[in-house]
Amino acid sequence: MNESEPDIGRRYLQQTRYSRAGLGEKRTSFPRAEPYKDYPSASQRVKLKPEISRQAADLWECLRVRRSQRQYRDRPLSLAELTDLVWAAQGVTLAGRHYLLRTAPSAGALYPVETYLAAYRVEGLDSGIWHLNIPNFELELISVGDFRRVLVEAGIGQNFLGTAAAAFIWTGILNRAMWKYRERAIRYLFLDAGHICQNLMLAATALGLGCCPVGAFFDEEVERLIGVDGHDEVALYLAAVGPL
Ligand SMILES: Cc1cc2nc3c(=O)[nH]c(=O)nc-3n(C[C@H](O)[C@H](O)[C@H](O)COP(=O)(O)O)c2cc1C
Numbered sequence: 001m002n003e004s005e006p007d008i009g010r011r012y013l014q015q016t017r018y019s020r021a022g023l024g025e026k027r028t029s030f031p032r033a034e035p036y037k038d039y040p041s042a043s044q045r046v047k048l049k050p051e052i053s054r055q056a057a058d059l060w061e062c063l064r065v066r067r068s069q070r071q072y073r074d075r076p077l078s079l080a081e082l083t084d085l086v087w088a089a090q091g092v093t094l095a096g097r098h099y100l101l102r103t104a105p106s107a108g109a110l111y112p113v114e115t116y117l118a119a120y121r122v123e124g125l126d127s128g129i130w131h132l133n134i135p136n137f138e139l140e141l142i143s144v145g146d147f148r149r150v151l152v153e154a155g156i157g158q159n160f161l162g163t164a165a166a167a168f169i170w171t172g173i174l175n176r177a178m179w180k181y182r183e184r185a186i187r188y189l190f191l192d193a194g195h196i197c198q199n200l201m202l203a204a205t206a207l208g209l210g211c212c213p214v215g216a217f218f219d220e221e222v223e224r225l226i227g228v229d230g231h232d233e234v235a236l237y238l239a240a241v242g243p244l
Helices: 009-013 059-065 079-090 149-153 174-206 219-226
Strands: 045-047 094-095 100-102 113-119 128-133 138-146 165-171 207-214 233-243
Touching: 009 174, 059 174, 079 113, 079 165, 079 174, 113 174, 128 219, 149 219, 165 174, 165 219, 174 207, 174 233, 219 233
Parallel strands: none
Antiparallel strands: 045 138, 094 100, 113 128, 113 165, 128 138, 165 233, 207 233
């Protein structure tokens, strides 16, 4: 590689640094995207009730024993377990006038990360792709079917994506954050997703469930599976969950 011409990653980091000389390029502006996504024509909706099953767990012990788990038992997840996992990832904990503040922090409270679920073995949920509607805390069914094989293939053959009970799929809606932070927003998308996934992993640990984050996947195949365009909304991160 030509040393005078840094690679794209370094160039991105260099060009999106804040310094006392300025807060970066201001020439480009981006339209503001809607703060919430919903699927009015969803074929089913399942309201999640987060208070059903939450068990007490010691945070320090959860931090100590958390591991990425890739082997799961056959039993399905109960809807109560799934509800607690979804709540830990993206539950609303404070409703402000302009924001719905969540369990995980988000740069500028813009919440550009959307949560989808590929459910295979969850009691009370048909197999298919579901989307989390944040204001209603409900799951919206956006396509019905057993997508295990498709997800394993999209996950570059990582079989545990198909033996899990469900997989979380997180996307980023770029203009939800870029209208404010411009190109630097891309950094924040991944930071937001990391916070969300760690919440999920700690909750899984607290419930005695297994969870494994997945960053290796064919972006376009994941995006096709959930029906997003890969341009304004892009796949960021996945996580498999299942009983141990
Ligand atoms: C951003 C990120 C992407 C990851 N992608 C994968 C993956 O694609 N497949 C996988 O099996 N594990 C993946 N992992 C899990 C790591 O392999 C795991 O966190 C690491 O080995 C440390 O183990 P621990 O999580 O049990 O502490 C990923 C973890 C992170 C944070």
